[in-house]
Amino acid sequence: MNLHTALDRQLVNLESTGQAGLATALDGPRRLTCELADLNALAVSLHRLELATTELATADAARLERIGQSLAARLTYLMEPIRPIEIDAVACTVQLRSNPPQRDDDGRTYYELLVRRGGSISLTRFRKQNQNVRQQVTATITREVLLRLVADLESALD
C-alpha cells in the first residue's frame, strides 16, 4: 500500500477518536510522519510532515537538486509558489521556500521544504510577525491537499 493511501486510513482512524496527534505510514524503505495539531472531516492543521527514506542515504547534491526542482514543479496548489532557495553542496541539503512568501499587514508566512541526504523530505510552515522573531506555525490544508502532497513527495523520489 502506498503512503498516501495508508495515511488516508490513519486520518479516518484519528478522526473517529476525535484526537489529533501523530499519523505514520510505512511503504518499504519510506516512512511518513505527519504531526497533526488538529483535524476534522475536511481539513488538517499540520505541525510537520516528513518522509524519511534510505533511498537518499548516498544521494549527491545534484540528485537532491533534481528532487527539489521536481517538487517545485509539482507543488502548485499550496497558494504560494515553491522554489529552491539554497542548495548546500557541503551538507547535501536543498532548501525550498514559498517564493514570494505570503504577506499580510502583520507579517509574512511561508512554507519551507528541506531535502536532505540521509535522507528525508520535510515540510514546515513559518511565520514572521513584524517586530517579532520567526516562529514555526501550523499549516492548515484540506485532507485532499495533504494526500496529494504526500503523493507528490513520493513521486519526486521515484
Added chain:
Amino acid sequence: MLTIERDLRRFRQIVRGRIRDNLRKYVTHGEMIGRKGRDLVSIPVPQLDVPHFRFGDNGAGGVGQGDGEEGQPIGKGGNPQQGHGPAGSDPGSGHLLEVELSLDELAEILGEELELPRIEPRGEAAIVQQKAKYNSIRQTGPESLRHFKRTYLRALRRQISTGVYEPDDPRVVPIKADKQYRSWNTIEHPQVNAAVIYMMDVSGSMTDEQKEIVRTEAFWLDTWLASQYQGIETRYIIHDAVAKEVDEHTFYHTRESGGTRISSAYKVAAQLIEQQLPPSEWNLYCFQFSDGDNWGEDNEEAFRILGDKLLPSVNLFCYGQVESPYGSGEFLGHLQNHFGEEHDSLILSEIADKEAIYDSIKHFLGKGR
C-alpha cells in the same frame, strides 16, 4: 573679491545645513553613492532657494506725470492684458541643485549629526611610510627643478663681486656654476593605518534589496573610517557555503544559490588577518552582513573562530543582520546568547529595512573604537 568669498562661505554653510537637516534621507536612500567621485560626492539639494533676478516695473508709471488730482493713489502704469489659456494644473518639476562636497566634509557632517566620537586608534603607529619632501637645494639636477630665484641671486652676487654687473644695463646671465636645483630628502612618516574587512552572505536567500542596504551602509562606514585614518585598506569577502576574497564590484553584484555557512567567511577573514594584516600593525574593522539564516550545525564552528581568532584581533566586529523576505534569521540571537556582554568589540545590529541604516551606523560607530 572678499565679498565673493564671504558669500561663497555663507552659501556653503547653507548647503551644509540643508544636508545635515536631510542626512537621514540621504543615508536611507543612498542616492549619492552613484555620484561618488575620487574625493567628492555630488549631492542633490532640492530645497535650496537659489537667489535669482526679478523684473522690476522698469520705470512705468511713477510720480509727477500725467493728469492726476491731488491725493489720488498712484497705481502701476499700463493696462492689464488678458492672458491666453488656463493656468496649469500640474505641480512644477522643481529644480535640483547639485552641490559637490568632499568626502571629509561629508564625514564631518555625519559625525556631527550622529554624534559619533572620534576614533582613538589602538596601539602605536607601527607602519612607517616613506615620503619625498622637497626641502633642500643642490648644485645639480634636472632643469625642470631649477630654482629660478636662488639661481638669479647667485648670478647677481657673482656679477657684483666680479665687477661685471652694470647698474645702467642690469642684465643678469646665470652660468652653470650659478644654477641651483630643488632637491628632496626622504623622510619617514609613522602612520596609523586601518583595514576594513567586509563580509557578506550572498546565499540564495539574500536578495538584491538586502545587498543594496549593505552597499549603502558600507558607503557611510567607509566615509567615516576614511576620515579618521590616513590610510584605509579595504578587503571584501563573500560567502554562501564557501567563502572567498573578491573585489568590490564582485562583492556587491554576486548572487549564489548555495547554503549559508558563516564560519566559511570567518575562516577566510582570520587567514587574511594572520597572513596580511597583522593586528600589531593595523587597526582592524570587520563588518559582516547576513540575513541570519545560518545552517544550524555551523553556528558552533562560527563562534569558535569568532571568539578565538577574530575578536581578539580587531578594534570592532560589527554584525548587521539584514531582514530578508523570510524575516530575520536566528544567528544574531545565537551570537547574543553565546558572547553576551563579555566582548565589547562585538556590536550587533538588526537592519529591518533602509530606514534602519541610519541607526545601525550610529550603533556600529558609536563606541569610538
